[in-house]
Amino acid sequence: MQRYSFFSLVRNAIGHHEGWQEAWRSPPPKPSYSVVIVGGGGHGLATAYYLAKEHGITNVAVLEKGWLGGGNTARNTTHVRSDYILDDNAHFYEASLKLWEGLSTELNYNVMFSQRGMIRTANFDAQTQALLRRGNGMRVNGIDAVFLSREEVRRLAPALDFSATARFPITGAFFQPRAGNARHDAIAWGFARGADSRGVDIIQNCEVTGFRIKLGAVTGVGSAGNECRFQRACGAARISGSGRIGGLYRALSARRRFSVRGRPTQASTAGSARGRIRPAIPEEAAPAARRSMRRDRQ
Numbered sequence: 001m002q003r004y005s006f007f008s009l010v011r012n013a014i015g016h017h018e019g020w021q022e023a024w025r026s027p028p029p030k031p032s033y034s035v036v037i038v039g040g041g042g043h044g045l046a047t048a049y050y051l052a053k054e055h056g057i058t059n060v061a062v063l064e065k066g067w068l069g070g071g072n073t074a075r076n077t078t079h080v081r082s083d084y085i086l087d088d089n090a091h092f093y094e095a096s097l098k099l100w101e102g103l104s105t106e107l108n109y110n111v112m113f114s115q116r117g118m119i120r121t122a123n124f125d126a127q128t129q130a131l132l133r134r135g136n137g138m139r140v141n142g143i144d145a146v147f148l149s150r151e152e153v154r155r156l157a158p159a160l161d162f163s164a165t166a167r168f169p170i171t172g173a174f175f176q177p178r179a180g181n182a183r184h185d186a187i188a189w190g191f192a193r194g195a196d197s198r199g200v201d202i203i204q205n206c207e208v209t210g211f212r213i214k215l216g217a218v219t220g221v222g223s224a225g226n227e228c229r230f231q232r233a234c235g236a237a238r239i240s241g242s243g244r245i246g247g248l249y250r251a252l253s254a255r256r257r258f259s260v261r262g263r264p265t266q267a268s269t270a271g272s273a274r275g276r277i278r279p280a281i282p283e284e285a286a287p288a289a290r291r292s293m294r295r296d297r298q
Contacts, residue, residue, distance in 0.1 A: 001197035003108050023189060024068075024196035029203050033061045036221055038208050040064025041073040042184055045191035045202075052198035060200045063223065065207040068192050069185035079280055081118050081179035083145070085137035094143050097178065109190035111182055117279040118179035119148070119157065123168040131174040138176075146175045156279055181280050 002008070002021040012019050035051060037044045040062045051057040065071070080100050082093035104111050122128040135145035153173045154162055162170060192202055212220030 024192045027201045034059040037062045042188050048195040048200045049191045058199035062202045063206045064204045069188045073188045074185045076184040078181045085134045090141045107190035107194045111187045113182040115180035117177045119173040119175045119279045121173045148173045
């Protein structure tokens with residue numbers, strides 16, 4: 001893998017940028033793999049990367065219906081945070097946040113992670129108490145959390161509506177300084193480079209059309225004109241009652257030899273406010289911010 005650096009940028013600029021290697025290969029599919037991952041978004045590519053990096057499993061194929069970064073990852077939310085009160089959630093998302101903090105260096109790719117902080121505004125007493133409880137729970141788990149007064153929120157985010165006629169008057173805010181925003185298609189591309197450099201095959205424009213089941217076990221996937229055999233299957237996308245990933249989920253769940261679990265992931269977005277407000281503000285947590293934005297557009 002060609003490493004990106006200031007010196008490589010200068011060197012390629014001198015050569016009119018004609019010497020850059022492709023970010024990842026486009027190999028033909030092999031007849032069989034140890035692991036096939038259905039879905040080449042952030043989850044699928046991260047799974048392939050860590051299988052290769054942490055476990056030495058490199059005979060892996062990632063099958064993507066379209067192009068990398070063109071599916072749900074391109075439309076995904078941008079918040080990176082660990083502001084959860086339940087112990088399991090708090091430790092899980094804090095570990096994730098710590099991974100993000102060093103990910104650009106590890107992948108040698110700018111995932112555009114900006115730790116600008118995140119605030120959740122409080123508009124009435126019950127909400128203030130709920131946010132205080134959340135922050136105290138985070139601090140018990142060793143996670144950074146601060147409660148801001150109204151004036152501190154005004155200094156941090158002056159674009160919010162602090163007028164006397166505000167429909168949602170701001171009384172304070174919860175603030176996580178280490179939270180921030182990232183560009184999720186960039187994380188897909190970064191993981192793709194990292195996985196490819198370790199021998200993972202990333203196959204784009206390869207829609208999975210069915211599954212091969214033999215003696216009660218899923219042993220392969222079918223695509224347009226091809227069939228891939230494998231030892232393990234992994235569906236790396238939103239699991240639903242229909243669609244290919246839903247079919248894989250049901251097929252694997254029906255066989256006792258497989259253990260399949262669904263893990264909900266969620267976040268909220270403030271992409272439209274990113275260039276204007278230094279801390280990130282989840283949309284559902286900042287009605288005052290939305291009103292201020294609408295007024296500015298009128």
